[in-house]
Amino acid sequence: MSNFSIAELSAAEISKLVTSKEVTAREVAEQAISRIDAHEKDIHAFNQITPDMALAAADALDEKIAGGATAVELGPLAGAPVAFKDNMNLVGTNTTCSSKMLESYQSTYTCTAVQHLLDANTLPLGKLNMDEFAFGSSTENSAFGPTKNPWNTDCVPGGSSGGSAAAVAAGMVCATLGSDTGGSIRQPGAFTGTVACKPTYGRVSRYGCVAFASSLDQIGPFTKTVEDNALILNAICGKDDMDATSVEREPEDFTAHLGDDITGMKIALPTDMLETQGLDPEIKASIYEAAEKLAAAGAEIGEISLPHAKYGLSAYYVVGPAEASSNLARFDGIRYGHRVEDAEDVLDLYMRSRAEGFGPETIRRIMIGTYALSAGYYDAYYGKAQKVRTVIKQDFDDAFKDFDIILTPTTPTTSFKFGSKTTDPYAMYLSDVFTVPVNLAGNVGLSIPVGCAKADNMPIGLQLIGDHFQEQKVFHVAHALEDIYKFHSVPANLK
Numbered sequence: 001m002s003n004f005s006i007a008e009l010s011a012a013e014i015s016k017l018v019t020s021k022e023v024t025a026r027e028v029a030e031q032a033i034s035r036i037d038a039h040e041k042d043i044h045a046f047n048q049i050t051p052d053m054a055l056a057a058a059d060a061l062d063e064k065i066a067g068g069a070t071a072v073e074l075g076p077l078a079g080a081p082v083a084f085k086d087n088m089n090l091v092g093t094n095t096t097c098s099s100k101m102l103e104s105y106q107s108t109y110t111c112t113a114v115q116h117l118l119d120a121n122t123l124p125l126g127k128l129n130m131d132e133f134a135f136g137s138s139t140e141n142s143a144f145g146p147t148k149n150p151w152n153t154d155c156v157p158g159g160s161s162g163g164s165a166a167a168v169a170a171g172m173v174c175a176t177l178g179s180d181t182g183g184s185i186r187q188p189g190a191f192t193g194t195v196a197c198k199p200t201y202g203r204v205s206r207y208g209c210v211a212f213a214s215s216l217d218q219i220g221p222f223t224k225t226v227e228d229n230a231l232i233l234n235a236i237c238g239k240d241d242m243d244a245t246s247v248e249r250e251p252e253d254f255t256a257h258l259g260d261d262i263t264g265m266k267i268a269l270p271t272d273m274l275e276t277q278g279l280d281p282e283i284k285a286s287i288y289e290a291a292e293k294l295a296a297a298g299a300e301i302g303e304i305s306l307p308h309a310k311y312g313l314s315a316y317y318v319v320g321p322a323e324a325s326s327n328l329a330r331f332d333g334i335r336y337g338h339r340v341e342d343a344e345d346v347l348d349l350y351m352r353s354r355a356e357g358f359g360p361e362t363i364r365r366i367m368i369g370t371y372a373l374s375a376g377y378y379d380a381y382y383g384k385a386q387k388v389r390t391v392i393k394q395d396f397d398d399a400f401k402d403f404d405i406i407l408t409p410t411t412p413t414t415s416f417k418f419g420s421k422t423t424d425p426y427a428m429y430l431s432d433v434f435t436v437p438v439n440l441a442g443n444v445g446l447s448i449p450v451g452c453a454k455a456d457n458m459p460i461g462l463q464l465i466g467d468h469f470q471e472q473k474v475f476h477v478a479h480a481l482e483d484i485y486k487f488h489s490v491p492a493n494l495k
Contacts, residue, residue, distance in 0.1 A: 190461025
């Protein structure tokens with residue numbers, strides 16, 4: 001079969017072709033490499049491309065198939081081309097976090113979630129661009145240049161996992177992993193028309209992923225379809241002895257209810273969040289349209305209030321930077337990271353290495369976080385932010401006593417033009433107004449595309465929020481929306 005296209009096929013479909021011997025894994029890898037070669041110069045999704053690694057994995061998979069390995073033994077992702085955000089370690093690659101601080105750092109071990117995908121017989125194509133240390137909402141903060149949105153290269157792909165989103169949206173790979181601290185999976189998913197999931201906190205091990213804010217970070221997948229997203233989560237979740245925050249639970253199949261009737265599912269619209277200042281009227285209208293379509297499919301729609309969600313950004317931009325300032329203290333030019341060569345003493349080495357190695361947004365967040373944790377201010381800022389976090393979580397807990405899913409916008413606007421918000425950090429931070437509360441509460445959240453805005457023809461994403469460890473319900477409703485809207489995540493000009 002010589003006319004297959006990885007841009008038009010899902011990971012599950014490609015895997016079926018490979019395991020049924022209609023195509024070889026090497027043919028898939030070669031096509032992925034070719035697509036990256038063709039589009040990377042325009043998109044800049046990758047910091048490092050690993051064709052040799054992908055071809056080696058493909059040849060190993062083809063040998064297994066030739067030796068009689070079955071599709072069941074190889075798994076439903078066998079042969080799917082994948083890539084990883086550049087804050088996840090993978091032996092044989094650099095892990096840079098898109099920062100000059102770690103530009104030459106070579107991975108000495110492999111991130112658990114990445115290893116799970118390698119064990120699932122996927123084909124690793126490389127490491128993906130991001131906002132430096134995951135600080136940003138546009139991937140404009142990368143030390144190696146911005147990633148562009150495949151739908152319109154004048155626009156940002158979102159952030160911080162912009163490279164992860166763009167690589168899927170451009171059809172260069174079938175699936176990627178990103179990390180989400182305040183919306184860094186779901187927001188770029190919305191901007192690029194991809195399915196993007198932040199699992200429940202603790203569902204996926206964070207071992208091997210460079211920390212931003214340890215109580216908020218979570219690894220999750222970008223895909224073209226809901227089924228692929230569920231399959232990736234099947235592969236990467238689970239208890240890990242190397243991550244004390246990972247949770248041990250009975251194995252679940254997140255594809256179990258895909259395609260099932262949604263009759264009786266209770267879906268809530270948070271009316272106060274839908275009055276958020278700056279929410280694009282077309283996106284607001286899409287929420288009510290989606291609710292009507294879900295009701296027509298049998299779901300029960302109701303209204304709720306999440307009264308403290310509006311304080312989410314304020315709490316997040318204390319908690320996040322505070323934890324980041326602590327986590328990034330290790331990058332000092334002494335143990336590892338960028339190091340000046342002509343320092344006068346240890347203090348000069350420390351100060352100049354960090355000043356040269358970190359970009360402006362990273363420095364801004366370290367300074368905010370250090371201040372919030374300093375003597376005399378801890379209780380006034382960090383302590384109060386944690387209290388706000390608790391009441392936000394309680395709002396969600398109360399809502400999920402009566403409802404299965406909460407439906408919100410993923411972002412207040414569609415993707416914006418490069419440079420339009422870089423001089424106003426607060427305007428940039430508002431891009432995460434709908435996603436941040438989910439991280440603070442630790443819930444599962446998924447962004448699914450439901451079409452393009454008439455005003456700019458850029459994708460619109462809606463967010464489905466579920467209670468802790470209720471990914472099955474989220475995927476169930478997401479699949480119903482996917483079936484209703486039949487949105488194609490790869491722009492027509494890139495197919």
